[in-house]
Amino acid sequence: MTFDPPVRxxxxxxxxxxxxxxxxxxxCSGWPTQASGRLTDRELQVLAxxxxxxxxxQIARALFVSTNTVKFHLKNLYRKLGVGCRTRAALxxxxxxxxx
Numbered sequence: 001m002t003f004d005p006p007v008r009x010x011x012x013x014x015x016x017x018x019x020x021x022x023x024x025x026x027x028c029s030g031w032p033t034q035a036s037g038r039l040t041d042r043e044l045q046v047l048a049x050x051x052x053x054x055x056x057x058q059i060a061r062a063l064f065v066s067t068n069t070v071k072f073h074l075k076n077l078y079r080k081l082g083v084g085c086r087t088r089a090a091l092x093x094x095x096x097x098x099x100x
Contacts, residue, residue, distance in 0.1 A: 037080040051093030
């Protein structure tokens with residue numbers, strides 16, 4: 001078994017910054033890579049929970065909504081942020097780029 005050497009914080013930060021620039025191929029499954037629109041308060045709440053690693057069910061319970069509502073908000077988040085998957089949305093949340 002081999003292990004990769006630890007990533008230095010400065011290089012990890014540079015990789016994240018490069019990955020989060022518009023047009024840097026954030027598409028996970030054919031979704032557009034152009035960000036469009038401002039996030040609603042509820043979308044920001046969902047995004048914060050995604051960034052914390054919560055599942056759809058955990059988010060639904062915390063926000064007192066159904067899992068279908070969470071999925072609806074996630075779909076809108078992905079479109080507005082220009083990402084195609086939960087992982088990329090979490091990266092955007094972690095970087096602080098979602099809050100404008």
